[in-house]
Amino acid sequence: MMRLFRLLKPHRFSIAAVLALTFLQAMFQLFLPTLMSAMVDKGIVNGDISYIIKVGGVMLLIAGGSVFYSISANFYSAKVAMAFGKIIRGKVFSHVENFSLQGFDKIRTSSLITRTTNDIMQVQQVLTMMLRIMILAPMMFIGGIIIALSTDAMMSLVIIASLPIIVATIALIAKKGIPLFKEVQEKLDRLNLVLREELTGVRVIRSFNRIEHEKKRFNEKSLDFANTAIHVNKIMAVLTPIMMLVLNFSIIAIIWFGSIRISSGHIQVGDLMAFIQYAMQIMFALIMSSMMFVAIPRASVSANRINEVLDTVPDIKDPVQASNADRTPNSHVEFQDVTFRYPGAEKPVISNISFRANPGEVTAIIGGTGAGKSTLASLIPRFYDIDRGSILVGGIDVRDIPQKDLRAKIGFVPQKATLFSGTIADNIRCGNQSASDEALKNTADIAQASDFISQLKDGFDSIVAQRGYNFSGGQKQRLSIARALIRKPEICIFDDSFSALDNKTEAMLRAGLRNETANATVLIVAQRVSTIMDADQIIVLDKGKMAGIGRHQELMSTCEVYQEIVSSQLSEEETA
Structure with a gap:
């Protein structure tokens, strides 16, 4: 996956902006519990209304700044992730265009579609999370631990004691879930293959009354994919409840030990409230990190599938030195x-x-x-x-x-006439983008296509449906011939x-x-x-x-x- 992330070099300034904004957001969030502690111990306990208003105003400003930095960081991280997805899709598409027909036999069309859409989306989503969570979570965790230790080292043992439970839970779930991610993507490939076959072969399916059979075939693949995806999600769904359970028991333990520490005069009520806030920040940082541990393995599988396409060497390569064929x-x-x-x-x-x-x-x-x-x-x-x-x-x-x-x-007219969505003029001009309207008409005359084109309401501007389904076989052949002839091959x-x-x-x-x-x-x-x-x-x-x-x-x-x-x-x- 790191290999793909090298493509982010043009967006390094936006990434730097995300890091800076996330750092400021973390600093502001870590400072809020300290202000709340001061408000309780110095303002509420002593009944100092002016101090409460003063500190409360500062807290509102800091909270507003934290929200601003959070929104800005989210904006730039989403912008980087979308641009990253666009870059990868462009590279994959350009590389696949260089495949020989043998290359498409090695990696099936349905799989290429999945890799260009779903797999890139997985990597794109993880990048968004990494830009935010992988920066914010460690800062919140480390900052929270440091401040918690400085507040009361003894109560910090409650937080430290819960860490092994969290780490063990993440490791166990990752061990069971990671192998299934690749299986999910492969089954999605198979589902797309069946769907593509059924959509392109709908006429044959209907003519042979195979609709029920194909429904059953699709449902089997869909159910197989759904069962595997549900199984993975069940495993991953266990993580958040366990993390929240550990968090709540940790808070209960902190309140219990904190009450003892307050009675003995080691800390004040405000310190306990701040400590609870820091404990929650630390735990939520771990929860966010656990989300990354779930998402990164799945994205790694998708990244490997994308790299497999990019690593496929085209069977047909251009010569190192260009020939003088164009001057023959x-x-x-x-x-x-x-x-x-x-x-x-x-x-x-x-x-x-x-x-x-x-x-x-x-x-x-x-x-x-x-x-x-x-x-x-x-x-x-x-x-x-x-x-x-x-x-x-x-x-x-x-x-x-x-x-x-x-x-x-070469002007090549294939055995199976293929048209593209657009207009008739667009399809013929595939052979020569700069062809004039007169050349378009002359070529259509030679290809014997003018007779049916003239009968259409919009003539050459008539819409061609996907794969030319709104034209007969003979009409598609004549348009394909016109497309080849207009380039004067x-x-x-x-x-x-x-x-x-x-x-x-x-x-x-x-x-x-x-x-x-x-x-x-x-x-x-x-x-x-x-x-x-x-x-x-x-x-x-x-x-x-x-x-x-x-x-x-x-x-x-x-x-x-x-x-x-x-x-x-x-x-x-x-x-x-």
Whole structure:
């Protein structure tokens, strides 16, 4: 946790202000019982009204000052804690953005959400407590002990005798409760995972009448989390009653011994009242400290989980020296004996793939389900690093090009169209923030999206719901294509991006793409033969290996796998 606290360096002046204000608050609170003792012994006992008013006025001023310093310290500590939380969230988010897709497999999305929200909140709350309690409590405890000893050393033994009981109680509760904190956070991860799956898969759940099953599944995870959290809280709930019990018995003992000391003339009534106040300050300081002993272990678990994310080294790193890829005359794509397998997989997804895709040409990739088509497409933007071989863009290995520069060349349309909450214009401009309204309209025309956009009341300013749920699959695909085209990419990758379009719309879209991408390297991953029949070259994949490469007519004569795909989709007339 101390490693995270190093991020507080920019707020060191605010922290210093908190310490100074807390010190003044403690001094004022410690001085009040002394004034009360003087008021009782010199004012009330002697009936000196003017002295009572005088000392009472000073006590009011000191109490007011203590309140002012307390409020100010709370303000600055909360300000520091909120800024600290913002810094950590920013660092975690920025670091996670650099994860490869393999990184998200190691730390699940649901866990990352928990760590970015709940875990950071735990650390943030403890920081607030530390800035206040860890400074105030020791000062109140030490100051109270010193003044209590100077008031009456014999009665101070009552306070000292209660300390072992308090320390033993804190140690026992911490021993039982700390191991459960990590378990609570892990079960919260699992609960978030189930909730996320149910919310994103609600259509499938309803279509298969799995609502009751999913309710039961969620309730089981929720109950498991609740039972563990209740168990921890039961353990921790014992602490405060025990502390208060010790405090009350200590006060009873002080009053009893104090009455004896007053009778023997060693102390006065005011001293006893002040001593009781100091005893209560000492005990409350210990109670506050016990709260820290409860909170710090839980925050330490959360801090370790946050550090685990920050310590995760991205699998894909930029080269030490930047290449001159941005100055290459063209961006042809070349695969040289490429082999790739997913982590933990027994066999490679693709093996010994070699081909070249040139600017101004359309290269299509087709094959059966699980042939490795989408995997091959995702290797070009370097979403994964290959195991063997080389992938060249403009004659330079993609591993020698900074990721930002590489992806700036590429317009990628994923298999599953993803939209973000905002407006249609915002979503298309994700590809080019500075695009003009005219460019926006032209791109929508090419992507065949203008027809449905124009029918919306607000046009390009129409709201897109979370994940684009207020648009059909075909509409989302066309908006995704527009988003890729508006950046004028040198390399266009369409990963089965026309699957939700009807034949007429697809034909119009491909006609528009011919002019828009005339100088770009175009790769199309497709399931439908009709989509790729006119491609300059077609790569046929079968079980991760190349079964053929060439034009449609050539493959119809030489590639048995392609022949089977064509015969399963087209009639003899269409094939000819």
